[in-house]
Amino acid sequence: MSDTHPYETYLWSPERKKYEVAEIPEDIDCVFCAQAKGDERVTKLSVFEDDFLMVILNIFPYNTGHLMVVPKKHVNSLTELEDEERDRLFAMVQKVEELQRKVRDPAGINVGINLGEAAGESIPHLHVQLVPIYEKDRGFMETALDTKVMKETLEDTQEGYIEKKDVLEDYWT
Numbered sequence: 288m289s290d291t292h293p294y295e296t297y298l299w300s301p302e303r304k305k306y307e308v309a310e311i312p313e314d315i316d317c318v319f320c321a322q323a324k325g326d327e328r329v330t331k332l333s334v335f336e337d338d339f340l341m342v343i344l345n346i347f348p349y350n351t352g353h354l355m356v357v358p359k360k361h362v363n364s365l366t367e368l369e370d371e372e373r374d375r376l377f378a379m380v381q382k383v384e385e386l387q388r389k390v391r392d393p394a395g396i397n398v399g400i401n402l403g404e405a406a407g408e409s410i411p412h413l414h415v416q417l418v419p420i421y422e423k424d425r426g427f428m429e430t431a432l433d434t435k436v437m438k439e440t441l442e443d444t445q446e447g448y449i450e451k452k453d454v455l456e457d458y459w460t
């Protein structure tokens with residue numbers, strides 16, 4: 288799966304906020320590092336954050352509820368993680384699965400990592416994507432017109448997750 292714009296067009300209903308598609312300033316080398324540092328010029332819709340990682344919404348979601356688990360350290364390969372960092376990252380991936388099952392009740396979840404541009408990576412900073420899949424996901428718009436119909440705003444999705452984020456809090460002790 289590719290990182291951004293999996294569909295040609297998005298149809299937001301209700302309307303999507305304009306800031307979400309703002310251009311990234313040129314002096315920002317890595318969007319995830321900028322988000323990790325709290326650079327406010329980059330949109331961040333966060334569900335959970337600590338000193339090691341962040342759980343954020345993908346603002347170009349494949350589907351409603353698409354989350355990413357991103358270590359704050361700039362690495363671009365699983366091999367660059369220390370053993371403990373790897374374990375901690377995947378402990379969170381497991382908790383995010385639990386969160387998505389609780390909040391979204393999906394029929395399934397795609398969990399994926401794209402390593403390298405050839406593999407569909409668009410931000411060269413390690414991240415794990417979790418995309419909920421629902422029954423009857425792909426209607427006419429998606430199949431014939433390559434247009435994803437989004438039935439809720441990213442902010443509403445974020446709020447739904449934040450309400451239950453206690454699921455994530457003890458992921459690493």
Ligand SMILES: [Zn+2]
Pocket residue numbers: 317318319320321360361362411412
């Ligand atoms: Zn980075």
